[in-house]
Amino acid sequence: MSNMTxxxxxxxxxxxxxxxxxxxxxLVRDLPEAxxxxxxxxxxxxxxxxxxxxxxxxxxVNQAQTDADHAIKEAAAGRDKNLHETMLLIEKADMTYKxxxxxxxxxxxxxxxxxKMQV
Numbered sequence: 001m002s003n004m005t006x007x008x009x010x011x012x013x014x015x016x017x018x019x020x021x022x023x024x025x026x027l028v029r030d031l032p033e034a035x036x037x038x039x040x041x042x043x044x045x046x047x048x049x050x051x052x053x054x055x056x057x058x059x060x061v062n063q064a065q066t067d068a069d070h071a072i073k074e075a076a077a078g079r080d081k082n083l084h085e086t087m088l089l090i091e092k093a094d095m096t097y098k099x100x101x102x103x104x105x106x107x108x109x110x111x112x113x114x115x116k117m118q119v
Contacts, residue, residue: 061100068093 068089074080 057100057103061096064089064093064096 071086071089075083075086
């Protein structure tokens, strides 16, 4: 196995040494699976339909809104003295809602563009 380092690859790129670059490419391709990163379970299980992804996103937005509402009620009733955490939950809910609205707007813009296309 040749000396494969970032520096040697970079110098091969700068010098234009195609043979050396092909050797580096072959070595990377032949790496054993134990060394090469393999997909984790979260990467393979996160692939789903677009509708499922939107549904999960909306559930997270709803949960953030519910958590903030609960924190406000607790603070107003005087049961929770941690105002800092309450404000963080409110800001988190606000940011997730704004993000969801931006995603919605982008989806609607994409839909309008598709509808404008002539077949």
